[in-house]
Amino acid sequence: MQWIIKYLTSSIGKKQIMGVSGAALALFILGHMIGNLQLINLDQSVAQAHYNAYTQLLTGMKPIIYFIELGLVALCIIHVGLAIRLKIENRKARGPEAYEVNARKGHKTFASFTMIWSGIFILGFIIQHLMVLKFGVHYLYENEKGEIIRDMWLTTIDMFASPFWTAFYLVSMFVIGMHLFHAISSAFQTLGIAHQKWTPIIDKLGIAYSLVVALGFAFEAAFSCYIANTDEVKVLRDAARSEAYQQKLEVQKQKQLQEKESKKTSAVESSEEFQYSYVMNKEGAR
Ligand code: HEM
Incomplete structure (x- = not known):
């Protein structure tokens, strides 16, 4: 039992747990980005049907979805909590720049320098994201089986109709891409997987993963902004939103x-x- 406490309170233990929780979150966001590709359709009434069916499928998986959501919250708390703790401990121990330099064997990149700040920004992004989408306006939609479900498409596309929110998403995707890129290579180092041959390959895979996730989300946001403001989709949105x-x-x-x-x-x-x-x-x- 004592070794667990020793491991959990050690600097390497905290970094490894941060790496593992971060990897789980990174897998979630890749899956989330792929799921959101349902928004990409020139025929938005088809996108509306597919996107609503997809979100209905996810939210309908009770009680599994509650465990997943609880797991996500726990992972976020562990990841953010440990990041802040490590930052404070390092500042106390070695002065303000210790962790960033340490994380990549003395090589300091813009991404590694800004890890804690990009992390805090992402936390703010997630709060905005959940407030506007998950806990935002609850429109209804009648699916092809005649069931009345949530119109998640309308809430989502209405947000992206605003160039302000789309710009915020594009900036956020840049920050998320940078955070992911540094996190992936640094997590592998923390887990002890540093090798002359493998590290450059892992770094390249990290860049590819971050680019796919960030560009995928950015494309979804930009496409949704464009399509939401076309005359045809404005009519569709107005009709779907109408009070009657x-x-x-x-x-x-x-x-x-x-x-x-x-x-x-x-x-x-x-x-x-x-x-x-x-x-x-x-x-x-x-
Ligand atoms: C174009 C970009 C994105 C779109 C369109 C989008 C869309 C959505 C929607 C519609 C929901 C609510 C699902 C529901 O309650 O049925 C949601 C939930 C969520 N999103 Fe996103 N999202 C995007 C980007 C992101 C990014 C970049 C992250 C993480 C950094 C993220 C993290 C989450 C989380 C944690 C949830 C809550 C999941 C749950 O409660 O099951 N999303 N997203």
Whole structure:
């Protein structure tokens, strides 16, 4: 037990946990970027159907999605908490520039120098992101099966219709790309995988990974901004957002919920009836 405490409180232990939590977050954002490619379609009514089906699939995976979300929050807290702790400890121990120089064997790049600041910026980005999208306006949408689900496409595309938010996303993607690039190569070094032959290859893979993620997201944001402001999509957005249409969907949603409830109750009643008649039959047979 003591070795765990020793490991967790050691500088290398904290750095390794930071590396592993960062790697898990990096995998999540690659998956997230690929999922968001559903937004890329010149026919935005198709994008709307596909994107809403995709987000409905994710949010509908209960209770697995709650574990994933809890895991993401825990990873973020661990990663950010340890980064701040290491920064403070290094400042105390060796002065203001210790960690950045250490992280790449004395070689200081712009990305490594700004790691803590880019990290804090990304945290701010995630807060804005969740507030506007996940916890933002909840529009309704009727899918091809007639089910009323959340119109995540509309909330997303409405945000990107604003050149201000799109510009903020483009800047954020640059920062995220830089953070990822340095994090990948430095995580491999921290985990002890430093080799004359492999390190340059790992560095190149790190650049490729960061470029794919950052450019992928940037393209999604820029494309969404362009398409959201075309006349055709403005009409589609206005119609989807209209109060009368949203009210109609709300009524339909309530009906569907009631139907679901009554189906559940009748299923319970018929199973109780079945149990009762089973017991009565058994009693009768005795
Ligand atoms: C073009 C760029 C992006 C788009 C369009 C986008 C879209 C979305 C949407 C629509 C949601 C809400 C999903 C839902 O509740 O159904 C979401 C959640 C989320 N996004 Fe993004 N996102 C983008 C970039 C990013 C980036 C760069 C990061 C990380 C640095 C990120 C991290 C997250 C996280 C952590 C969640 C919460 C996941 C959950 O609760 O299950 N997103 N995103």
